[in-house]
Amino acid sequence: MRGSIMLQGTASSVGKSLLAAAFCRIFYQDGYKVAPFKAQNMALNSFITKDGFEMGRAQVFQAEAAGIEPRVEMNPILLKPTTDVGAQVIIKGKVASNMLASEYFRYKSELKEMVKETYKKLAEEFEIIVIEGAGSPAEINLKSDDIVNMGMAKMAKSPVILIGDIDRGGVFASLYGTIMLLEPEERALVKGVIINKFRGDVKLLEPGLKQLEKLINVPVLGVVPYINVQIDDEDSVTERFQRRQKGEGIKIQVILLPYISNFTDFTPLEMEEDVILSYVRRPEELDEPDMVIIPGSKNTLNDRLYLQRMGWDGVLRKYAHSGGLLMGICGGYQILGKMFYDPHGAESSLRSLPGLGLLQAETEMAKEKTTRQIKGIWAYEDNRYFAKMKGIPISGYEIHMGQTILGEEVLRPIYLDSIDEWEGGVNKNGNIVGTYLHGIFENLNWTRQLLNNLRRLKGMKEKKGPVQSYWDFKEAEYNRLAQHVRNHVNIERIYQIIAEGVNL
Structure with missing residues (x-):
């Protein structure tokens, strides 16, 4: 046929x-x-x-x-x-x-x-x-x-x-x-x-x-x-954004940006029955989270202004300074930094805009988009959020217009052995982390250990045993x-x- x-x-x-x-x-x-x-x-x-x-x-x-x-x-x-x-x-x-x-x-x-x-x-x-x-x-x-x-x-x-x-x-x-x-x-x-x-x-x-x-x-x-x-859902018209899970467990809250992109990054977290994943628009919706994520964005500068307008700046800074785990992916990574520059008008009529200033990093929007699959290892470890994680294999893909320059005090968490480069940034306290890597949570060994660290910090029982591959799950x-x-x-x-x- x-x-x-x-x-x-x-x-x-x-x-x-x-x-x-x-x-x-x-x-x-x-x-x-x-x-x-x-x-x-x-x-x-x-x-x-x-x-x-x-x-x-x-x-x-x-x-x-x-x-x-x-x-x-x-x-x-x-x-x-x-x-x-x-x-x-x-x-x-x-x-x-x-x-x-x-x-x-x-x-x-x-x-x-x-x-x-x-x-x-x-x-x-x-x-x-x-x-x-x-x-x-x-x-x-x-x-x-x-x-x-x-x-x-x-x-x-x-x-x-x-x-x-x-x-x-x-x-x-x-x-x-x-x-x-x-x-x-x-x-x-x-x-x-x-x-x-x-x-x-x-x-x-x-x-x-x-x-x-x-x-x-x-x-x-x-x-x-x-x-x-x-x-994975095709676009942002999805029931996922309306879900409000309740119960005891690890609370992970993703900020629902107007131009959120690649929210499929978080699908693997839904595999965990003790993870309470929710999307929040307003600061008052934060519910004592164990982790907050600023996701990717197709218009990072406008979404940065949105956060400012909605009153997120003070709330996120307070959360970060109290030691809460705050992660930015792609556009979210850029938002964590000190400054954006868009000299070519790649995303906006704005030519510069301050970020949250939680990572010593500055981003300049380029004319050409970076699009590539990458492989490497997680190279950062501490005794809190990222305990026992050094050396775990990491793979994913990048889609971004911006190029980010990190300050000297920022640690590089991911070594890309496939292209001999370092990727991402972690602050010296180990609770602010950014990466351009989409699909990072699909690395289920990495995700299991991160969640186990959050479980341990909450006094919950850690998960043991073999980790199912994400491919087998799909x-x-x-x-x-x-x-x-x-x-x-x-x-x-x-x-x-x-x-x-x-x-x-």
Whole structure:
């Protein structure tokens, strides 16, 4: 069999990315050579391939589900919002420029042929391509020069499955309305619908399903119950930010910046049943944390101003001076320092801005973005937060515009043996730490020891025994997701739809 299936949604965040990953794993389990594809992704979560190219995180976990290495061809266009009206435009893994939405709308038509050729090469190599749309195909103001929804389906000659989210309410209206707003030739591409995130007794839904099928003349291929799987979210429209865990344990609180990026860094912490992970917007939400994290940011200078405006400066300085563990990752690392400089206007019209001043460090925004995978060892040790950690292997990836210069009193915690460089910074008291390394918590031996140190300081029992690899954990989650979808979607009919294709 050779062909494709495209998942489009009635709106953003209806579960397209997760269902695409499920189909990738199902086809992979069934012996097919399968790959994901999304022409254009708008997300602040990104990943760096082995070749140093930047791509959307959703296609990374879909590729993993498909049993293959992530490649930038799976996501040729990535838009990373930098303001409410603009984004950094990344083409085939490298920064093209920063554009306003209106500028990109005009520019998009020039990218159509590139998208078509990229998809064609991928389709020649793989037996099944699982294509993901973006937002909704019924956004009638964006239909001209569309390259990610029905425009992509036509380029790929792919049948479409429409996804609706029943959890948010109005699923019948959204499915019906989406179908009715499509052009007749677009409507003909839709071969089935799936209702996602269902909670309750499906028998109560069945009368509505039958009526919907008559109205839209498209079969319902499945009703997928809500499932909580520990797989990376595509963007910041995520339930993770609303979770407020309670109970006894290690309290880790992440500051929810307006332009937070790569919050997938913290997914491994959710594997620990005694870790209470939460995201906080206001200083008064801090709840005697054992660790506070300032995450990555796509607009570090504006997020620095946000912290100042919200009253975080005094609270974070007080927390740090009291000995609390404060960690900054990427943009958060830069915010910990004394000063930012942006001479080229890479992120903002501001040319300089003071940081929190908790690390003796200064950052200058460069014209070129650093994008690389790296390996090394953790080289710092003390008798408190970082006890027994020296020599633990570390790997991850860097995505940053800024270059940070550290003062003499700052200790370098990570030795990158793959490139013979030192990375990150720790203050002399050992409680303020910054790093550019995304994915640091995926190093589960390192994470286990850090958490054990926090457990010891709280008088809790340390965890012993072997540490499960993060890869094994993810593999189990992909398999669990695939089985869940097999149980509730007509997979045999999905295969028939792929085999039949579409006539254009």
